Structures are given as structure tokens and as C-alpha cells.
Amino acid sequence: MGVEVWWSSLTAADGDALTLLDATERARLDALDSPADRGRSLVGAALLRVAVAARLGVDPRDVAVDRTCVDCGRPHGAPRVVGPEHDDVRRTVWVSVSHSGLLVVVALGDAPVGVDVQREADLRADAPAWARHEAEVKLHGAVTARGGLIADAPDATTTPLATPLAGYAAALATAGVPGAVVVRHWPGPDGGPVGDADDGTA
Numbered sequence: 147m148g149v150e151v152w153w154s155s156l157t158a159a160d161g162d163a164l165t166l167l168d169a170t171e172r173a174r175l176d177a178l179d180s181p182a183d184r185g186r187s188l189v190g191a192a193l194l195r196v197a198v199a200a201r202l203g204v205d206p207r208d209v210a211v212d213r214t215c216v217d218c219g220r221p222h223g224a225p226r227v228v229g230p231e232h233d234d235v236r237r238t239v240w241v242s243v244s245h246s247g248l249l250v251v252v253a254l255g256d257a258p259v260g261v262d263v264q265r266e267a268d269l270r271a272d273a274p275a276w277a278r279h280e281a282e283v284k285l286h287g288a289v290t291a292r293g294g295l296i297a298d299a300p301d302a303t304t305t306p307l308a309t310p311l312a313g314y315a316a317a318l319a320t321a322g323v324p325g326a327v328v329v330r331h332w333p334g335p336d337g338g339p340v341g342d343a344d345d346g347t348a
């Protein structure tokens with residue numbers, strides 16, 4: 147299965163999303179001071195579960211997410227999906243999460259991925275270039291967090307992504323050429339995930 151990019155927004159930060167999170171994720175939210183930060187983190191954690199669950203055919207609550215920081219051991223590192231059948235290599239999913247302003251994005255693949263979104267108004271720098279840089283940093287971080295070396299992803303390819311709102315820039319980094327990128331939006335009109343067949347690259 148190829149790379150999927152899932153988009154959501156702060157408007158999805160509601161009680162339904164909260165029911166998808168585990169105790170560790172809820173504690174992380176409680177520790178955040180800003181309501182906007184809480185909302186983005188809530189949607190990011192919920193969207194990650196929804197996207198992985200749809201790919202694996204499991205319930206979002208059954209997806210085990212490990213955010214153990216490789217530096218200090220606290221649960222604020224880049225997420226890794228460690229279940230529910232993490233011993234089965236075929237079901238390993240590589241994930242990356244980013245949020246900025248109103249937008250939240252999750253990328254999933256069978257190989258390492260990195261995704262980044264930036265609200266242009268938040269940056270003095272060139273937003274598309276910054277998003278490309280951050281996506282590559284996340285790709286390499288995902289590899290090293292699993293005990294690999296950056297050299298394991300030597301052919302990093304960075305692709306601009308179309309964003310669902312104007313005023314944002316986003317990029318996807320993959321090890322090698324990603325092929326077709328399937329873009330999905332959550333929640334869909336009926337409250338469930340909706341798959342678009344379009345190629346989401348910009």
C-alpha cells in the first residue's frame with residue numbers, strides 16, 4: 147500500500163475525538179496551557195489513530211501509539227505505532243504528524259515518512275522551504291527513533307503537498323519516490339473518513 151496523507155482541522159477537536167485517546171494522550175493534553183495547542187494535539191492524536199486504524203482494519207482505540215522520547219524517555223517524542231500486531235512486520239506502519247494554525251496532517255506509509263505543514267503567517271522564512279526542511283528532519287528522526295541510521299534513508303524525496311486551506315505550505319518526505327499519494331479528509335461529511343482518489347501533491 148502506498149503513502150496516505152490525512153487532513154483534519156481544529157474544528158474536529160470535540161468530545162468524539164477525545165474518546166479515541168488513551169490515558170497518556172489525555173494527560174499530555176491536560177499539560178498544555180493554550181486551548182489552541184490542546185485542540186491541535188487532540189486532533190493530531192485522534193487523526194493518527196483513525197488513519198492507522200483504517201489502514202490496518204482495526205478500531206482506532208486499539209492502535210497503540212508510543213511517543214517515548216529517545217533522549218529523555220518522557221512521552222513527548224515522535225509517535226510510533228507499536229500495535230496491535232507489532233510483531234507482524236507486514237503490519238508495521240510508519241507515521242508522521244504535523245499541525246499548524248487550523249490544520250492537522252498525518253502521513254502513513256510502509257516505509258519511513260515525514261510530513262510538515264506551516265501556516266505562512268507564522269513564519270518570516272519561506273514557508274514551502276521550511277515545510278520541506280521539517281518534513282526531511284522528521285523522516286530522518288523516524289528512522290533513528292527505530293534504531294536505524296540516517297543512511298538507511300539515503301534517497302529522501304520531498305514533495306510539496308496541496309493544502310485544504312489557503313495560506314499554508316506542506317511537504318511530504320519519503321525514502322525513495324513515493325508514487326501515488328492518496329489524500330483523505332477526516333471527519334468526512336457523514337462523520338467517517340472519506341477517501342479521495344486524487345493525487346495530493348502540489
Ligand SMILES: [Zn+2]
Nearest residue numbers: 215217218219
Ligand atoms: Zn525528551
